[in-house]
Amino acid sequence: MEPYELELLPLDTPDDDPRWAAYLDLFAIVFLEGRASDDGLAAFRRHRRADGATLGMVTAEGFGLAGRQVVAGLAWAPIRVNAGGNIVPVMAINTVAVRPTHRRRGLMRLMMDHHLRRARAEGFALAALSASEATIYGRFGFGVASRCVAWEIDTRRFAIRPDVAVAPGSLELANPPLDENIFEHLSSAHQLAHRGAFSPLGMHLARPDGTWDFDEQGPSRKLRYLIHFDASGAPDGFAEFKHGGFESKQSESPTPTAVLSVCSPGPEIDRALWQGLASFDLVEKLIYEAAPDDPLPDSLTDPWAVKRTAIRDGVWLRILDLERAVADRGFESDGHVVIKVEDPMGFCEGTWRITVRNGRGEATRTSLSPAVELGVDSLARLWFGDVTAAQLARSGIVHGSPGSVQELSRLFATAFGPVNLNDF
Numbered sequence: 001m002e003p004y005e006l007e008l009l010p011l012d013t014p015d016d017d018p019r020w021a022a023y024l025d026l027f028a029i030v031f032l033e034g035r036a037s038d039d040g041l042a043a044f045r046r047h048r049r050a051d052g053a054t055l056g057m058v059t060a061e062g063f064g065l066a067g068r069q070v071v072a073g074l075a076w077a078p079i080r081v082n083a084g085g086n087i088v089p090v091m092a093i094n095t096v097a098v099r100p101t102h103r104r105r106g107l108m109r110l111m112m113d114h115h116l117r118r119a120r121a122e123g124f125a126l127a128a129l130s131a132s133e134a135t136i137y138g139r140f141g142f143g144v145a146s147r148c149v150a151w152e153i154d155t156r157r158f159a160i161r162p163d164v165a166v167a168p169g170s171l172e173l174a175n176p177p178l179d180e181n182i183f184e185h186l187s188s189a190h191q192l193a194h195r196g197a198f199s200p201l202g203m204h205l206a207r208p209d210g211t212w213d214f215d216e217q218g219p220s221r222k223l224r225y226l227i228h229f230d231a232s233g234a235p236d237g238f239a240e241f242k243h244g245g246f247e248s249k250q251s252e253s254p255t256p257t258a259v260l261s262v263c264s265p266g267p268e269i270d271r272a273l274w275q276g277l278a279s280f281d282l283v284e285k286l287i288y289e290a291a292p293d294d295p296l297p298d299s300l301t302d303p304w305a306v307k308r309t310a311i312r313d314g315v316w317l318r319i320l321d322l323e324r325a326v327a328d329r330g331f332e333s334d335g336h337v338v339i340k341v342e343d344p345m346g347f348c349e350g351t352w353r354i355t356v357r358n359g360r361g362e363a364t365r366t367s368l369s370p371a372v373e374l375g376v377d378s379l380a381r382l383w384f385g386d387v388t389a390a391q392l393a394r395s396g397i398v399h400g401s402p403g404s405v406q407e408l409s410r411l412f413a414t415a416f417g418p419v420n421l422n423d424f
Contacts, residue, residue: 003062004107006114009055011048020045022070023057030097043212047202051077056115058107072098074111080199081126082191084330084414085360091119093129094201112140113345116320120347125324128315137316141345143380146196146291146314152256153286157305158278160271164299167228167268171276174225176210182235183208186263193265195414196384228264228272237264239273256285267295317380322348326363329383331356332415337407340370341379348376356411371404385414
């Protein structure tokens with residue numbers, strides 16, 4: 001791989017070391033962004049240190065490079081996810097990039113292979129990332145485990161059905177910094193209640209504490225919170241939002257209000273928050289990214305008040321340790337199935353008997369003939385219940401008898417779908 005070298009940027013690297021700016025600028029080049037300001041670079045260092053992140057990189061020397069320079073990078077941090085059975089650690093890859101002038105030289109594979117194996121050795125059963133392209137990560141065993149649907153809500157048509165419960169209590173507005181105890185308590189309650197919900201990274205925590213907003217490249221002047229309090233006065237849910245303002249001084253119509261997150265442990269509280277958001281003066285439209293199975297539209301007198309404008313991939317999941325991942329996943333029904341898993345990196349390769357008793361799963365290697373065959377990326381797609389094995393079989397990427405495929409679908413069905421509070 002000469003002249004390439006696989007390295008780390010240690011978190012204790014002095015702030016004035018030029019490698020910090022070079023590392024962050026790599027991602028700016030690839031994602032078509034401007035160079036970071038001094039404040040932006042300081043925020044990056046602060047957040048990555050708070051996360052305990054691993055900053056992987058590939059460096060090179062050559063024509064046009066001033067000494068050894070960063071030409072590829074992969075940054076990840078340990079966070080936690082509700083896997084259905086337990087809240088478990090996950091390797092969260094939140095930035096991957098290769099300079100355009102150094103592509104198709106195996107650098108992505110070099111970084112992925114090294115860091116996924118390192119995470120597996122450190123005890124992580126799952127890895128997760130978000131992706132800007134659909135064709136990159138399948139070859140590394142990642143599969144789309146959740147999706148996001150863009151909503152446009154017409155507040156003039158918004159009304160909750162009279163027979164649908166809305167949490168009693170009161171609402172109040174707040175600006176950042178949001179009380180740390182409120183944010184942490186409610187984020188944890190949300191995660192416990194929703195399969196597929198991830199804990200926040202440092203860059204997510206910087207928003208409620210008022211120190212940094214990546215859209216505004218500084219403390220946010222637009223971000224606001226709507227907090228719901230129960231009948232006793234205890235906070236039990238919040239929504240983050242930014243008013244769009246008016247397009248121009250002459251404009252009579254406000255731009256949509258962007259709802260960034262709705263965080264609570266239950267749909268009754270969510271509905272109270274949405275009711276409050278839709279009641280603001282001058283707000284005609286709310287925009288939001290929801291899980292495909294979010295129940296709000298069916299709770300409305302006019303479900304068409306919510307217009308679905310687009311859909312995108314949410315979290316891509318990679319199973320690193322199938323035995324541990326199955327033990328941590330919650331199951332809604334008992335049974336067993338024998339599957340053959342193809343894994344290009346070897347982590348989960350082989351034939352496995354998956355057995356569920358009393359809602360707890362066990363995966364063991366077996367010499368039995370497999371009833372279903374699938375890739376590890378397809379198995380990851382089943383993990384949070386976004387699709388079923390039967391759906392993937394109709395797509396031609398899961399193979400087996402109809403009865404066996406249906407049994408795999410039944411075992412991996414979920415009683416509640418994923419709600420992802422944070423992207424990476």
